[in-house]
Each structure stands twice: as structure tokens, then as C-alpha cells.
Amino acid sequence: TRDIIETRLDLGGIVVTLADTAGLRNTTTDDIEREGVARARARAEAADLRLLVVDGAQCVSRETLLAGEDENVPRETLALLHPGDFLIWNKADIAGDIQREGNSGFHEHVVSVKTGAGMTQLVAALTQSVAGPAIGGDDPALTRARHVKAVEDAINALTRAEAQIETAPELAAEDARLAVRALGGITGAVGVEDVLGEIFSSFCIGK
Incomplete structure (x- = not known):
């Protein structure tokens, strides 16, 4: 095969x-x-x-x-x-x-x-x-360069999302998706729609 x-x-x-x-x-x-x-x-x-x-x-x-x-x-x-x-x-x-x-x-x-x-x-x-x-530490350790890069990408995406959440929620939503996708590379699949539903429950996205 x-x-x-x-x-x-x-x-x-x-x-x-x-x-x-x-x-x-x-x-x-x-x-x-x-x-x-x-x-x-x-x-x-x-x-x-x-x-x-x-x-x-x-x-x-x-x-x-x-x-x-x-x-x-x-x-x-x-x-x-x-x-x-x-x-x-x-x-x-x-x-x-x-x-x-x-x-x-x-x-x-x-x-x-x-x-x-x-x-x-x-x-x-x-x-x-x-x-x-x-194991045995207070916080999980990032031991691989790929994981460090994923966390950095997630932080950058969330920073952009926070800056745009009031003025451009649709762009903030896309950055939130990118952050979830980056972290998913470490932790496994994450329900993106569930996360967005919680974050943007009070916003009208895509209009």
C-alpha cells in the first residue's frame, strides 16, 4: 500500500x-x-x-x-x-x-x-x-521548535483578533480561526465553530 x-x-x-x-x-x-x-x-x-x-x-x-x-x-x-x-x-x-x-x-x-x-x-x-x-512541572514545556512556532503563530493571530474585534469582527474571526488551527497542531483537533460561537456570541459576523 x-x-x-x-x-x-x-x-x-x-x-x-x-x-x-x-x-x-x-x-x-x-x-x-x-x-x-x-x-x-x-x-x-x-x-x-x-x-x-x-x-x-x-x-x-x-x-x-x-x-x-x-x-x-x-x-x-x-x-x-x-x-x-x-x-x-x-x-x-x-x-x-x-x-x-x-x-x-x-x-x-x-x-x-x-x-x-x-x-x-x-x-x-x-x-x-x-x-x-x-510531567512534574507546573506548566507544560515546549520542547520542539515546531510547537514553539505554533504557539507564536497563535499568539500573533489572537493579538490581531483582539485589536479588530470591535471594528472588524469578520477579520477577527479569521484570525481566531488561524490561532485555533495553530494550536490544533499541538493539541489535536479543536472545534473551531464552538470557539467562535463563544467568542463572538454578541457580534454579527460576516456582514
Whole structure:
């Protein structure tokens, strides 16, 4: 498939978008599959956090995979991972545990999607990685440049809206929409019409 399937998860109060991409194979000759691989690579490069799921039953060894010599996981695929990303060994019910000596720089977890083994620990680690900076503090921490930019855009839009709410409510409404959209990139989808209905309940918009 070339489609990217998305779902939203709540990890420690932080709404994240999980994108499941096509498998990353370099040997395909199918045009549609090549397009799916290209889209998957682009999405992985743009993501804040990457999770590489490998078939633990097919990997020769951890050392072979990390050296980029496993034919099931191309070197180019492994190169997409950044320090702090997740390397997940699936099919623990068949392959058993993976000997993980030495630090790969990734969060490594051995799981079985079939039996559920290791999944609780994986979700806890993901939650800590995503929401950790905000847990234990009085205010959520903005740890990514994209989030900082989104908040700055929202503040600027709301400042413009406040300045125009009396004289040009239709323009203020559009700036409010932009602010909601910017924050939605961090927190998840927000009901724009509900927000506008509350803010402009006493104004006549669009006339």
C-alpha cells in the first residue's frame, strides 16, 4: 500500500498523531509500492519521533541489524532513526528475547503484538518520551521548535483578533480561526465553530 494511516493517541495528556506507513523496501519494482516507500521516507524524516518495528523472528542478530547488514532492514531505513527514537522488536512470542548488549542510542523494546507482551512497557516509554518534559512541572514545556512556532503563530493571530474585534469582527474571526488551527497542531483537533460561537456570541459576523 502507498497510503499513510493515521490515528490520534493520548500519551500522558499530550495528543499525538501516530502514522503507519508502507514498508521501506529498496528492491521493489512496482511503481505504486515505490511511491508508498517515498512517501513513508518523507513522513519519517518530518516526524518528531520515529518508531521502527522489525520482525524479531527474521533478524539474524541485533548486531547485524545495527551494523546495517540485515537484508530485511536496509541500511537506509535504519539511517532514518535519530538518537532517542524507538527500535521495536516484534514477535517476541516466536523469537524470544533479544540480547541487547551495548547502547544503540535508541529506545529498544521487545514486544509481541499477538500476545501483548511488552506493550505496557512500550506505551509507558513512549509516554515518557513524548510527555515527560511536561510531567512534574507546573506548566507544560515546549520542547520542539515546531510547537514553539505554533504557539507564536497563535499568539500573533489572537493579538490581531483582539485589536479588530470591535471594528472588524469578520477579520477577527479569521484570525481566531488561524490561532485555533495553530494550536490544533499541538493539541489535536479543536472545534473551531464552538470557539467562535463563544467568542463572538454578541457580534454579527460576516456582514
